[in-house]
Amino acid sequence: MSAGRPREAGAGPAVVLVGPPGAGKTTVGAVLARRLGVALRDTDADIEAAAGRAIAEIFVDDGEPHFRELEREAVRAALAGHDGVVSLGGGAVMDPGTRELLAGLPVVFLDVALADAVKRVGLDAPRPLLAVNPRKQWRTLMEQRRPLYTEVARAVVDTAGRDPEETAQAVLDALELKDT
Template identity: 55%
Template sequence: MRPRAVLIGAPGSGKSTVGRLLAERLGVGFRDTDADVETVAGKAVSDIFIEDGEARFRELEAGAVRRALAEHDGVLSLGGGAILSEETQRLLAGHTVVYLEVGLTQAVSRVGLASARPLLVLNPRSQLKKLMDARRPIYEALAVLTVKTDERDAEQVADEIMKGLGA
C-alpha cells in the first residue's frame, strides 16, 4: 500500500486545500500528518511546540509520516518541516512526491502574519523566508513533480497535478 501522491511544500503552499480536492478527484482518501500528530498527542501542533518543544513535535511527526506512508493509499499531505527528517527523506524515495511551490508573498498572504504557526511567531515574514530558503533544496530534491501555486486557485493546481499523475 502506498499513497497515490504525497504533497510537500512550505506553509501556505496549499497542501491541505489542494490535497483534499485532489483526493476527491481521484476517489481516494485524504490524510494530513499534522492532524495525525494532533490526534496522537491529544493537542494542537502549536501547543505541542509550546509545551513539549520542537524536538518532541518532530519526533511525533516522523512517526506520523512513517505510519501514513505504510498505511495510506490516498493523497497524503506532510507538514512543511516533515522533510527535514533524514528518515522521512529516505522513506519518500520511490513515492510520487509533489512539491507545491509557493513564493514568499503568496505564502505570507495565505498564512497571514498573525498566524498560530509556531515557527512563525516572531517576525513571521522574515521567519517564513528563512524557513522557505532552507527547505527549498530538500523539497526540490524529493519531488517527482513540482507545481507552482502562485496566482492560482486550488482547482488549477489540482488540474496540473492530475495531468502530472496521468490521471
Template identity: 40%
Template sequence: MQKLTDLLDRPIVLVGLMGAGKSTIGRRLARRLGLPFVDSDVEIEEASGATTADLFERFGEHDFRDGERRLVARLVNGEVRVIATGGGAFMDPRTRMLLNERAITVWLDAPIDILAERTTRRDNRPLLRKGDRAEILARLSDERRDGYAEAQIHIRSGSGAHGDVVEAIVAAIGKYLGE
C-alpha cells in the first residue's frame, strides 16, 4: 500500500449521485491509504454556518454551485488527500475540467434502487424533497451520466461491502498510475 501512496501526487476525488457512498467510501479509502479525508459538503457547511439544504433554499442551486466550485478548486490545490464532492459538483464543466487536470477522479456508480434507499436515511438532500426519490434519482442519473463518465475511473458499487468497493478503487488507482 505504501508504494501506491508514494505514487500519489494529487488528490483522489470521488464523484457520483447522492447516496453513491462518496463520504462513507471516501473515509474508508482515506484510512486505507493513510491520507486525510475531506467532504466538500461539510466544508461548505462549516464555512457558511448553514446546512447545504438551507443554502440551496436561500441562494438557489446556481449560486450554491458557484460557491461549491470555488471551494473544490481550493481543496484540490492542497495536500494529497481523498475528497468527497457533492453530487452535482462534477456537473459544472469548469469544475470537471479542473478536477480531471489536478486530481484522480473516481465515479462511484450505484443502482437507483440502492441510491433511493440510502438517501432515505437523512433528509438533507434538497433536490429530493419535491417528489418521488427514485424518479428524481433516475432523472438525475440520466442527466448526469455523460458528465460522470468523464471521470478517470469508473467504479460500480451496490449493496456489497464497503471494503470491497475500497479495494476496487485501490486496484483501479494502481492500474491508472501504472503500478
C-alpha cells in the first residue's frame, strides 16, 4: 500500500483523519477506506454505539468531561485495534494522551474554512460545542485546535474546492499511498 513497501499487519491504522466539524472526516474516510480496501472506524460512532445515545445527549446529560473520557477510550481502542481508516472526533486532539498516541501514525489534518464547514454540515446541526453563536464558537474552536491538529499531522490537506473523491486523492498523495 505504501510507496515501495506493504504495511505490516498490526502496524496501526492506514490513515487517521483529524479536523474540525465539517471538515469531511467521515465522508472522506469512507472514500479512503473503499479505495484502500479497508474498513472505516469513526470514533464518534463508536462512542454513540457504546453509550446507546447521541453525543449531544451525552454532553447534556453527563457533561463534556464525561464525554471526553469516553472519547479517550474510543480513540485508544481504535488506534490500537484497527488497521483501516480512523476518523477522530474534532476535539479528540485536545487530550495530551491522544496526541501522544498519534505520534508516528499517518495522521492527516483535513483543513476546512468556516464557509465550507457551514455548507457541509450547517451550523444548526446537533453539535454541542457549537450550540450558541456557532460561527463564533467554530472560530474559537479552530484557534484552540489548529495548532494541535498541525502538531499531530504528518500532512495537512486543504479541502477548499475539493469534493470527497478529490480530497481522498490528496490524502493518498500526501501519505504516498496507492489504491488497492
